[in-house]
Structures are given as structure tokens and as C-alpha cells.
Amino acid sequence: MSSESIPTPQCSTKQYYATNSPWEEAIGYYRAVRHDKNIYISGTTAVDPFSTPSNPRVLHPGDAAAQTRVTIDEIVKAIKALGGRGAESIM
Template sequence: MIPRKNISSGSPWEDVVGYSRAVRIGNVIEVAGTTAMDGDVLIGEGDVYAQTTFILQKIERALAEAGSSLSDVVRTRMFITDISRWEEAGKAHGEFFKTIKPASTMVEVSALIDERLLIEIEATAVLPNV
């Protein structure tokens, strides 16, 4: 059996909804949809670039806890509430992934769980030689 490691953010919603911030099975790490909430505090209200930057920092921390890094990311998925602001999100994403260049998707969604959230991001990482 391949060992499984669940990475928790400590959010009370993890037990209520039944999810983990990230899950590592073998050499694959999946990071759940991540928003700009820091506990009960929204980071970067009204600012797509700031929210995206904070989210990618959170994803980076989750990957580190799973024994990985941004350099292992092979795919990101960005869910943005206003596609006309794609360049703000893209700029932040590019700052983190400029040389890594994972496969990436950005789609507009009608809403996220809190109307102040402008973007949510998922990531998949694959560890080499594991």
C-alpha cells in the first residue's frame, strides 16, 4: 500500500467539509483549492494580484510540509471571479512560476464561497525519483 500523508491548514472547515489542505500519495501531491483567507482574515481585499500572491505562498508552504516545492508543480488551476482581471493573477503566477512553467488553466467562475474572494487556486506536484 502506498503511504498517504494529509496536510492540514488547521482550518475548522477541514473536519466539517472533510478535506485536507494537501494530500501526498507516493510521489504525487494535490493541493486543494486555496484562497486568500488567513484564518478569519482576508488578505488583499479587492486586489487580485495580492490575493494570488498570498495564495501561492500558502501553496508553497503546503508543498514544503509535504516534502516538495514549487519546482515540482506540474499543473495549476486558477478560478477567477472576473476574467477581465486575468493579467493581475497572471503577473503574480508568473513571478512564482516563471522558470517552472507548469501546465495551467484559468477560468472564470460566477462566485467563490465568500464574495470578497477574487481567485482560488489548486496545484498538483510530482516528486521526481520517489
């Protein structure tokens, strides 16, 4: 997992959070982006991050509660990596 900061033209800073998942590079997105005080999360599901985009493996098939826990845990990790407090930061 990594986080990087890139200045934007408006003199603010954007921070990007990426994992080691092959999905991010194959599809071309960051798991999370922080712009000023807002953190935006995208593309977070209960798919095994080490499965391939051509053959995705869903974690906990048939168990929506476990899939939700995995997804929320990943969201909280991204929020904390970008300086958020965690679950209490979710709107």
C-alpha cells in the same frame, strides 16, 4: 499545521497536510495529500484562515496580485510540508 501518514491497502503511503484553519474541519478536507510521488492541493484561497466559514474574510480585497501571492505561498508551504521542493514542484 500538521502532516500525518496513513498506509493504504496497496502498500503505498498517503500523507495528509492540514492547517489550523476552521475551514478544513467544517468542510471536511485536507489542504494537501501526497500519494506516492504526487502531491495534490485543494481549497487554497486568499481567505483569512482564522475567519469563520459563516463569515469569511477575504485577504487583500480588490488586489488580485496580493491574493495570488497569498495563495501561492500557502500552496508552497503545503508542498514543502509533504516533502516537495516548493514552487518548482508545481505542474
